[in-house]
Amino acid sequence: MATTPAQPLPDPPKLIATDLDGTLFRSDGTLSERTRGALAAVERAGIRVVLVTGRPSRCIPALLEGIGPYFVIAANGAAVHAPDGTVAHMSPIRPLAAARLVARVRRVVPGVSFAVEYDRDFGHEPAYPTWSFGGETVPLVGAAEGLLARAPGRPVLKILAHHPTLPLDDFFEQTRCAAGPNAETTHSTGLSLAEFSAPRVTKATTLIEWSGRLGIGSHEIAAFGDMPNDLPMLTAVANSYAMANAHPDVLAAARHRAPSHDEDGVAQVLEGIVDTVLCRAGRDEAR
Template identity: 65%
Template sequence: MTTSAAVPSAPPRLVATDLDGTLLRSDGTLSKRTAAALAAAEAAGIRLALVTGRPPRSLPSLHSGIGRHFAITANGAAVYAPDGRAVRLSPFRAASVAPLMARVRATVPGVSFAFEYETVFGHEPAYPAWSYGESAVDLIGTAEELLARNPERPVFKILAHHPTLPLHDFHDRARSSAGADAETTHSTGLALVEFSAPGVTKATALTAWSAQLGILPDDIAAFGDMPNDLPMLRAVGRPYAMANADPEVKKAARHHTASNDEDGVARVLEHFVELARTARAPL
């Protein structure tokens, strides 16, 4: 483990971690060392939360691949207890989606859209197949057609793709056109921009839940690697950037650890567990 600031002498009460590029290895697997570190942290009384841009429909695969933990999905739009029960849902207002897309289309010609619902995925024909994942149940049509088919179906995340624009240029133009009507970010390194409802981020979902538990931000450690992790890292007392993180994330995080392929999260968790054992040891 490496860090750019002094390491606290007591463990956090809560650890929140991104998944892809952070907790999981580059091949999408959970290493044995990381699995053991997660179990040891929970046994030591440290709460765990998986905080991801992955959609709500990914919950079964998260349970089978990582374990039943508290899960904040879709960049904060849908929050689930370990038993799979939804405890906080923050979709777009139905009337706001079509005007938002119209502005983005006008600003970024050639864009295609996809929608993440709670259990279903819908996309336009031009939206790239490689981004679906999770054995999605696909609804295919223009965005306007998909919205018209079931106008009451809540949209938790809007994804946008452009075939030629560099990601940062695409993101800047999309964010400008969305304005205050959406939270705009990107996370995969692919040419995808992600929109959530106004005020919905990993940070808002995490801090709302932790406040219900009586846990202050200073008692939370968080791990991330991409720009959609920035709100969360800025909101907690112990932010950690992975060695493989985006440069902006490395700059924002006070602490740093090894890469996701080098069990960076596990290394810090092991240290937290040792701090917890020391704190319980008799004088």
């Protein structure tokens, strides 16, 4: 059962990994000054911060202009961005595998429409609804098969599928079964929208690989999230926090619970971690 942030961790983590929407950002999409200050305080205390999001790579440079210079794991693990917004690493879906995936899902789920997220831009079918993340480029519009035919030299980081009438649970199960082991399938919006990454590419796999290169193990990471696309990350680290507003599956899986994103829940936990670090430093100086 999830615990409350009032129970301090026995040892401060070496790395904070946090989702954005529904976790770090409030319901209106803003980052509070309290949360901004807590992130900065964590880094001053010597703890690294990485932002881990399902948002596409194309919006990361604009995102960092507003939030500050942090490493970002984007597109559910398919890309890693340096603090200046440039792409440091990608794990794209192979074009042929992407085309076959679209064909399978279209065959199994009539009425589905698709979007394709490349490294710097995106395309979508006419029936696919689009949402703005800021820093948008003009999308390519056309059938997914034609969009994927343009993929050489344009890495495909994520494919999205939407259905206008099927309930999310039914749609997700159908798309997950259609994709099988040929893709990682998840969802994160509460809409009938499924997200596909390359096989074995999740927030968790990229986070653990990236942190491992820094000499930080999964037992030294604290992670925050709210939706099913966060589950691999939350179950891969020693200290996982579900936001109070999280999906039921996330609340059930996380080891700890943080207050909601509209209560600056991440900031509340981070402030406790920083207090622990400063208290220990004070005791060490007193010896």
